[in-house]
Amino acid sequence: MQERLQKLLAQAGYGSRRACEEFIIASRVRVNGQVATLGQKADLSVDKVTLDGKALPKSEALTLTYIALYKPRNVLSAAEGQDDRQTVRDLIPLEGHLYPVGRLDWDSEGLILMTNDGELTNKLTHPRYGHEKEYRVLVARKPDDKQLEAWRRGIVLEDGDKTAPADVSFLSSSGKGAWIRVIMGEGKKRQIREVGRLLGLPVVKIIRLRIGTLKLGSLKPRQWRHLTENEVMELKGEKVPTMEKRIARGRSDRSDVNSKDRPASDRIKRNPKDRPKRPPVDRPRTTERKPNERPATSDRPKRTPNDRTRTTGRTERGRSTTKPRTPRR
Numbered sequence: 001m002q003e004r005l006q007k008l009l010a011q012a013g014y015g016s017r018r019a020c021e022e023f024i025i026a027s028r029v030r031v032n033g034q035v036a037t038l039g040q041k042a043d044l045s046v047d048k049v050t051l052d053g054k055a056l057p058k059s060e061a062l063t064l065t066y067i068a069l070y071k072p073r074n075v076l077s078a079a080e081g082q083d084d085r086q087t088v089r090d091l092i093p094l095e096g097h098l099y100p101v102g103r104l105d106w107d108s109e110g111l112i113l114m115t116n117d118g119e120l121t122n123k124l125t126h127p128r129y130g131h132e133k134e135y136r137v138l139v140a141r142k143p144d145d146k147q148l149e150a151w152r153r154g155i156v157l158e159d160g161d162k163t164a165p166a167d168v169s170f171l172s173s174s175g176k177g178a179w180i181r182v183i184m185g186e187g188k189k190r191q192i193r194e195v196g197r198l199l200g201l202p203v204v205k206i207i208r209l210r211i212g213t214l215k216l217g218s219l220k221p222r223q224w225r226h227l228t229e230n231e232v233m234e235l236k237g238e239k240v241p242t243m244e245k246r247i248a249r250g251r252s253d254r255s256d257v258n259s260k261d262r263p264a265s266d267r268i269k270r271n272p273k274d275r276p277k278r279p280p281v282d283r284p285r286t287t288e289r290k291p292n293e294r295p296a297t298s299d300r301p302k303r304t305p306n307d308r309t310r311t312t313g314r315t316e317r318g319r320s321t322t323k324p325r326t327p328r329r
Contacts, residue, residue: 002041005029008049012056013097013116015079016125028052066232067092067114068214069100072221077103077112088112092224101125102133102211105190110135110208111216113235114224120236124212130164130185132241134210136171137192139201142178143170147199151182155195161188163195165247177204185243212240 003011009020009029021038023029029036030050036042042049049056069088071077076087077100088100092114101113101121115121124131143151151168167183182192196203209216213234219225227235234240 002043005031005036005040005042005049006038007118008042008044008056009051010118010122013099013118014051015099016121017118019099023051063096064117065094065096065098065115066117066120066227066235067094067098067224068216068219068227069112069114069224070216070219070221071104071109071112073107073109076106088114091222102187102208104208105193105206108206108208109221110206111211111214111219112208113211113214113227124235125187127186130242130244131212132183132185132210132243132246133187133208133212135182135184135192136207136209137180137182137196137203138174138177138205139180139196140177140204141201142173142176143180143199143201147201148180150199151195155198157188157191157194157198163188163191164243166243167246183243183246213237 005024006017006020009015009023010017014020014023024036024038024040027035028051031040031042032048036049044056044058069091071088071091074086075091076085078087079089079097079099081087081090089098092098097116098114099116099121101115101124102111104110104112113124123129148168148170152166154163154165156162164184164186166185167181169181171179171181173179184191188194192206193203207216214227214231
């Protein structure tokens with residue numbers, strides 16, 4: 001079956017489809033010895049497709065690999081380096097093509113998925129899917145309600161693009177700064193740092209904790225491990241968390257944070273007086289009463305002092321029949 005060349009290259013583990021399109025534009029891809037063009041299709045069972053002279057393996061011969069890596073700071077999130085700087089591929093001493101899913105900046109750290117599964121790479125990185133990515137961010141100043149709410153709604157960047165809604169919550173104080181949690185479904189270049197700068201919250205540190213259902217766990221910088229079968233199935237399944245699902249649910253994970261650890265500026269203040277008042281109900285008055293039911297106060301006949309009769313020795317005129325007490329001397 002014929003497929004577009006960028007899809008075949010991505011399935012072979014050479015990167016995302018967008019990155020593979022650049023290989024085709026740069027005339028690095030050939031089909032049966034001829035330079036390929038963008039949009040061209042091929043069938044690996046019949047055609048010979050090469051990238052820089054290396055033939056793509058048949059789909060049935062490709063062994064899919066999934067690795068979770070803790071990317072440290074000062075390491076490139078790339079499969080191939082353009083200079084002498086170290087890349088995430090250099091941290092995994094395995095043969096074969098492995099491409100990083102979910103890139104991180106040079107000075108950011110945290111979870112990166114390394115795989116040669118092009119379909120999963122496209123699913124987790126393409127903006128239209130909006131798969132969640134969770135970050136723990138250290139900012140230099142403590143945010144207030146307005147700053148956090150603006151971050152949640154979206155910020156217009158200097159290039160004119162507006163960021164999509166995000167889930168942002170306060171975690172804890174750290175000296176003059178604070179740790180916050182950011183969950184978003186997009187990943188523009190240096191987006192978190194740019195948003196923080198525009199809001200007056202300079203970003204000091206970024207740690208990615210989660211990609212979809214895959215969590216960083218107990219990995220330390222430069223450590224890596226193979227994913228389990230269940231983790232791979234969860235990433236490929238329909239239950240992968242996305243920002244669209246989060247917004248549709250109208251649910252925020254900010255309620256999971258202990259209120260004692262949150263500053264007063266981030267707590268939701270509720271005033272009982274702000275509750276909407278119920279409109280008065282105009283109920284018709286009725287004179288009908290149930291058996292043995294006492295009449296309402298307004299329906300009771302008014303009693304005069306002469307009508308007060310008790311069984312405690314008072315006459316019908318209200319005067320007592322008992323003798324008055326004589327004061328003690």
